[in-house]
Amino acid sequence: MSPQTAAQAMAAAAGRLRAAGVPDPARDARLLLAHAAAVDAARVTLIAPEEIAPEVAERFEHLVSLRAVRVPVSQLVGRRAFYGRDFAISRDVLDPRPETETLIDLALGARFKRxxxxxxxxxxxxxxLLAEREEATGLGVDLSEAACLQASANAVQHGVAARTDIWQSDWFSAVTDRFDLIVSNPPYLAAEEMDAVAPELRQHEPEMALTDGQDGLSVYRIIAEQAQGYLTPKGRVLVEIGWQQGAAVQEIFTRAGWGQVTLAEDLDGRPRVVCAGKPA
Incomplete structure (x- = not known):
């Protein structure tokens, strides 16, 4: 293979990714080349006229090949930006989504210590949440041991490990304390929806983080039925939802006896978070 400039390599990769049906192929080619060359993505344009070294070209080719079969970029580079911070990511955990930042904004809108x-x-x-609220402490639970290890590593990376506990638990099964705030982005895709989701999700992200294998609402029922027993008197629950689930999840919480059940939209104007408090 004759030497290529970075610009030529990115153009060829973008064409290959486009042919594979990858959304935004030019962006992905740029991010993957930056990772292969160990430079910041913002600096790729500066090296565009330069020939890329053979070892960089080899790494880039490998990354592009994996992206062409729809392995997510975050898994290929091992990180994903979320709320202004980079988080270590693997195929054992759900890739953080920008819409989840809506939940963060709502959570930070009121005080909490736990x-x-x-x-x-x-x-x-x-x-x-703990990085934004230096006085707060928290507990994260997950049924997946691999996810617990990933969360613990991210807590260390962002300097909140001393204020964080990570436990393996089937929802509330290992939880005994009370909290000012309970948050969750549960698996909310119905089993019948899985065939229609993007290959990045269906083939490369943990199924248990995407779907409950039922109607997509079973975890909301668990939280609505049990969470009041784990909240302080003025505590709140915030749960992320699929954009078509707003009315159904609100009804689940209302029927379970919650007060102030409200629905918040994300930046695209889609229903994204249901907020509930204990009844007065």
Missing amino acids: VLDLGTGSGCILVT
Whole structure:
């Protein structure tokens, strides 16, 4: 293979990714080349006219090949930006999504000293909340041991490990304390929806973090039925939802006897978070 400039390599990679049906192939080519060359993505344009070294070209080719079969970029580079911080990511945890930042904004809108994150995954929600509130402590639980290890590593990376506990637990099964705030981004895809989701999710992210294998609402029923027993008197629950689930999840919490059950939208104007408090 004759030497290529970085610009030529990115253009060829973008064409290959486009042919494979990858969304935003030019962006992904740029991010993967930056990772292969060990430079910041913002500096890729500076090296565009330069020939890339053979070892960089080899790493880039490998990364592009994996992206072409829809391995997520975050797994290939091992990290994902979320709420202004980089989180270590693997195929054992759900890739943090920008829409989840809506939950963070709502959580930070009121005071809390103790927070519980159900199904913590990478720990991005819990770690972010503790990083933003230096006086707070928190517990993250997940059924997956691999996810617990990933969340613990992210807590260390962002300097909140001393204020964080990560336990393996099937939702509330190992939880005994009470909290001012309970948050969760549970598996909310119905089993019948899984065939239609993007290959990045269906083939490369943990199924148990995506779907409950039922109607997509079973975990909301668990939280609505049990969470009041783990909240302080003025505590709140915030749960992320699928954008078409707002009315159904609100009804689940209302029927379970919660007060002030409200629905918040993300930046795209889609229903994204249900907020509930204990009845007065």
